[in-house]
Amino acid sequence: MPVFDILTATGAVFCAAIALGARDRVAAIAGFLLMGLVVALAWVRLGAPDVALAEAAIGAGLTGALLLRGAARIGPLEPAAPPARALRASAALLALGLAGLLGWAFAGAGGASVYPALVRASLAESGVGNPVTAVLLNFRAWDTLLEVVVLAVALLLVAALAPPRIDPAPLGEMVLPFARVVVPVAVLLAGHLLWLGAEAPGGAFQAGAVLAGGAVALGLCGVLRPAERTGAALRIAGLAGPALFVLAAIATAALTGGLLDYPAAAAKTWILVIESALTLSIAATLFLLFLGSEGKSR
Amino acid sequence: MATALATLGTLLATLGVAFLLVAAIGVWRLPDTLSRLHALTKADTAGTALVALGALCLSGSLSAALPLVLCVTLVGISGATLGHLIARAHLGRETR
Numbered sequence: 001m002p003v004f005d006i007l008t009a010t011g012a013v014f015c016a017a018i019a020l021g022a023r024d025r026v027a028a029i030a031g032f033l034l035m036g037l038v039v040a041l042a043w044v045r046l047g048a049p050d051v052a053l054a055e056a057a058i059g060a061g062l063t064g065a066l067l068l069r070g071a072a073r074i075g076p077l078e079p080a081a082p083p084a085r086a087l088r089a090s091a092a093l094l095a096l097g098l099a100g101l102l103g104w105a106f107a108g109a110g111g112a113s114v115y116p117a118l119v120r121a122s123l124a125e126s127g128v129g130n131p132v133t134a135v136l137l138n139f140r141a142w143d144t145l146l147e148v149v150v151l152a153v154a155l156l157l158v159a160a161l162a163p164p165r166i167d168p169a170p171l172g173e174m175v176l177p178f179a180r181v182v183v184p185v186a187v188l189l190a191g192h193l194l195w196l197g198a199e200a201p202g203g204a205f206q207a208g209a210v211l212a213g214g215a216v217a218l219g220l221c222g223v224l225r226p227a228e229r230t231g232a233a234l235r236i237a238g239l240a241g242p243a244l245f246v247l248a249a250i251a252t253a254a255l256t257g258g259l260l261d262y263p264a265a266a267a268k269t270w271i272l273v274i275e276s277a278l279t280l281s282i283a284a285t286l287f288l289l290f291l292g293s294e295g296k297s298r
Numbered sequence: 299m300a301t302a303l304a305t306l307g308t309l310l311a312t313l314g315v316a317f318l319l320v321a322a323i324g325v326w327r328l329p330d331t332l333s334r335l336h337a338l339t340k341a342d343t344a345g346t347a348l349v350a351l352g353a354l355c356l357s358g359s360l361s362a363a364l365p366l367v368l369c370v371t372l373v374g375i376s377g378a379t380l381g382h383l384i385a386r387a388h389l390g391r392e393t394r
Contacts, residue, residue, distance in 0.1 A: 172382065172386050
């Protein structure tokens with residue numbers, strides 16, 4: 001396998017170079033997408049399938065869709081004069097400094113982490129069998145709550161800035177049959193990932209990203225028309241997940257005295273309910289980020 | 299039986315990789331968008347299907363078939379649709 005590892009490592013750097021160096025926006029985004037997929041493969045090789053799933057679904061998939069949408073709005077790259085030599089030299093110096101710092105941090109981080117053993121020891125009381133979900137939704141649920149709030153803030157920003165909605169051009173007669181197969185599969189897969197997250201790699205972020213991918217397919221083939229009412233419903237769905245998470249935090253504080261300290265026997269139910277709400281609201285948020293929120297369509 | 303299945307799996311996967319390699323060479327060497335698409339879409343789908351079939355033989359379990367069939371189906375239909383979309387966009391740009 002070392003050949004495979006070397007290929008993924010050099011491939012990721014090569015794709016990053018394409019993403020940074022390409023003269024064409026779409027080519028640069030293609031490089032970024034490929035880098036996401038190669039990095040996802042690298043995460044699989046590192047034994048972190050949860051991260052790989054999230055990287056493939058959000059990092060490579062939906063971010064790519066968002067970037068392509070942005071590229072279509074700002075138009076092609078204007079040929080610009082190369083930056084001044086002093087600017088390039090200082091950028092190179094900064095990059096070298098950052099690389100040096102990272103190398104120093106990496107070299108200094110000796111010894112195995114203490115967390116895997118701790119998580120393994122108390123996995124039984126978390127209510128789920130997947131250590132990643134146990135950390136995200138139980139031991140460190142507070143961090144996850146704040147992460148979800150970040151998404152809600154992004155949604156509010158999009159609503160405040162009101163970028164024009166996209167009105168996709170008709171894409172021909174092949175797209176609707178494609179969506180008829182892909183969208184149901186995306187819904188099934190999202191449910192599967194959500195349910196699986198309790199025991200195996202999966203969970204709300206991955207399921208929400210897959211669901212949002214299906215919604216983007218529907219939006220692009222013109223079935224999910226961004227009307228006033230759907231926009232409002234999507235915004236409510238997007239904010240419902242964080243709201244439910246906060247309510248759960250308050251409820252657990254009232255019930256057990258600890259914030260997000262679930263009642264012992266029912267931990268799995270709490271986690272599944274929170275994750276289900278999060279899946280829907282992550283999907284709605286990502287879809288709204290793609291679609292634009294307010295204003296005239298164009 | 300097990301070794302025969304493993305040999306068959308390796309053979310199929312190798313053949314699939316060869317198809318993918320041909321697709322890559324086609325995209326690299328052919329002169330224009332439509333002929334590149336021609337090389338890419340067909341060889342790509344066939345290559346993925348062969349690799350999946352090989353992986354099924356190597357895994358030797360029928361329960362591995364469902365995700366593999368799902369992968370191949372998704373790659374197949376998205377490849378066909380994307381090929382159509384790219385060709386459509388290309389032709390639209392040419393006639394405009």
